[in-house]
Amino acid sequence: MRGLKMISTGRCLPWRSVTNKDMSELVETNDEWIFSRTGIRTRRFCGEETAADLSAGAAQQAMERAGIRPEELGACVVCTITPDYLAPSEACLLQRRLGLPEDIPCFDLNAGCTGFLYGLQVIRGLLLQSPRRYALLIGAEVLSRITDFADRSTCVLFGDGAGAAVLTLEEQAVWASTLGARGEEEAILVPGPGQEARPYIKMDGQKVFRFAVEAIPRCIGELLGRTGLELEDIDWFVPHQANRRIINHVAKKLRLPEGRFYQNMERYGNTSAASIPIALDEMAESGLLLRGQKVMCIGFGAGLTWGGALLEW
Numbered sequence: 037m038r039g040l041k042m043i044s045t046g047r048c049l050p051w052r053s054v055t056n057k058d059m060s061e062l063v064e065t066n067d068e069w070i071f072s073r074t075g076i077r078t079r080r081f082c083g084e085e086t087a088a089d090l091s092a093g094a095a096q097q098a099m100e101r102a103g104i105r106p107e108e109l110g111a112c113v114v115c116t117i118t119p120d121y122l123a124p125s126e127a128c129l130l131q132r133r134l135g136l137p138e139d140i141p142c143f144d145l146n147a148g149c150t151g152f153l154y155g156l157q158v159i160r161g162l163l164l165q166s167p168r169r170y171a172l173l174i175g176a177e178v179l180s181r182i183t184d185f186a187d188r189s190t191c192v193l194f195g196d197g198a199g200a201a202v203l204t205l206e207e208q209a210v211w212a213s214t215l216g217a218r219g220e221e222e223a224i225l226v227p228g229p230g231q232e233a234r235p236y237i238k239m240d241g242q243k244v245f246r247f248a249v250e251a252i253p254r255c256i257g258e259l260l261g262r263t264g265l266e267l268e269d270i271d272w273f274v275p276h277q278a279n280r281r282i283i284n285h286v287a288k289k290l291r292l293p294e295g296r297f298y299q300n301m302e303r304y305g306n307t308s309a310a311s312i313p314i315a316l317d318e319m320a321e322s323g324l325l326l327r328g329q330k331v332m333c334i335g336f337g338a339g340l341t342w343g344g345a346l347l348e349w
Contacts, residue, residue: 039211040160040347043104043170043202045317046097048090049304050080050196063188070192071302075280079195079305081180087120088129090198091176094313095134098172102202106135110168112142113158115151115175115309117226117338118182119144126176140168148224149276149337150215151175151309156203156333156345157213163205174200175309182226184236193278194237195305199313210330210348214258216251217341223247224338244336245282251336252286255344259332263346267292270346271329272319276336277301277311298324308337325349 055078056067071077082090091114099106112134114126121129127142136142141162147154152175159171176198185191225238252275260266273296275283280299287294300315307314312333319325327349334344 037211038164038205038207039209040156041204041206041209042316042347042349043204044098044101045313045320046094046101046200047314047317048093048097048198050082050085050090052081052083053078054081056192059192062185063191065188065192073281074193075299075301076192076305077302080197082178082196087116087118087126087176087178088133090178090196091126091130091174091200092133094176094198094200095130095172095174098200098202099134102170104170104202107137108168108170109136109172110140110166111159111162111171112136112140113145113155113171113173115145115147115155115173116177117146117148117151117308118178122229130174140166147309147337147341148339149278149306149308149311150335150339150341150343151337152199152312153213153333153335153343153345154215154341157215159203160205163203169204171203172200173203174198175311175313177308177310179237179308182235182237187236189241190237190239193306195307197304197307197310197314199310199317201313201316210263210346212259212262212346213344214255214262215343217339220340223340226338245279247340248278248282248336249285249289251342252282252334253289255334255342256290256332259344259346265330269330270332272325272331273297274312274315274319274331274333276334277304277315278306
């Protein structure tokens with residue numbers, strides 16, 4: 037079996053840091069209320085930066101670390117729900133900015149916060165058909181532009197950012213993927229153009245919590261079943277960074293130490309499709325990820341969608 041392998045990662049974050057104190061000046065809230073319910077203390081918001089700026093910054097960093105040239109890439113996929121335009125796609129903007137080949141597929145993928153995990157499976161399929169060895173996958177979001185800052189229940193959750201990975205196929209590499217979807221727009225909804233004056237995120241937090249604490253263990257179980265591995269064989273669990281309560285609840289349910297689940301939402305908030313690649317890049321940069329380790333990434337989001345990927349670092 038030809039499994040998917042990450043060669044390198046990169047991330048790009050806006051310069052503006054917004055603390056919980058800053059949020060308390062916009063809506064009735066405070067640091068204790070936000071942190072106790074979410075685990076978030078600060079997040080990044082774009083000023084002049086665009087989704088294309090964040091995508092390009094993360095992608096360039098990943099490519100430089102991999103030591104590959106643009107002409108070696110066989111695909112470029114951007115996972116996002118907040119592109120700069122409905123058309124052209126963010127990936128096409130990136131193709132021009134990075135000087136990627138013109139004879140490769142470049143497109144956006146919308147699977148909400150599960151986007152990067154959907155993207156991994158898509159990239160594997162594209163590489164199986166490509167004469168080129170490498171592919172570029174980016175998760176990028178500018179959620180501050182679709183956030184209602186009068187809605188205390190949602191505005192404190194989200195942040196902007198991008199994470200990227202250069203990927204390839206390797207024989208016998210550890211790899212498994214599981215993906216799913218269930219149409220349920222009342223849980224998480226972003227209205228389309230023309231439906232409302234501003235397409236703000238609307239979310240039923242309790243419904244999302246109940247869904248997440250059921251979906252994450254199920255994804256973990258499916259991935260273990262497909263590979264014959266046990267929980268003890270996994271070095272790191274890297275979940276979508278939505279809420280500390282969700283992750284700690286799952287860890288307790290699985291009887292695992294919370295430290296086995298990497299968390300960074302305290303610094304960045306929920307960056308949707310960007311959260312997992314940002315986390316992976318942060319872990320790699322700090323030396324937490326070592327070659328040969330088994331890493332399981334799990335996500336859930338609007339759709340509703342869910343997914344997981346098990347790979348060897």
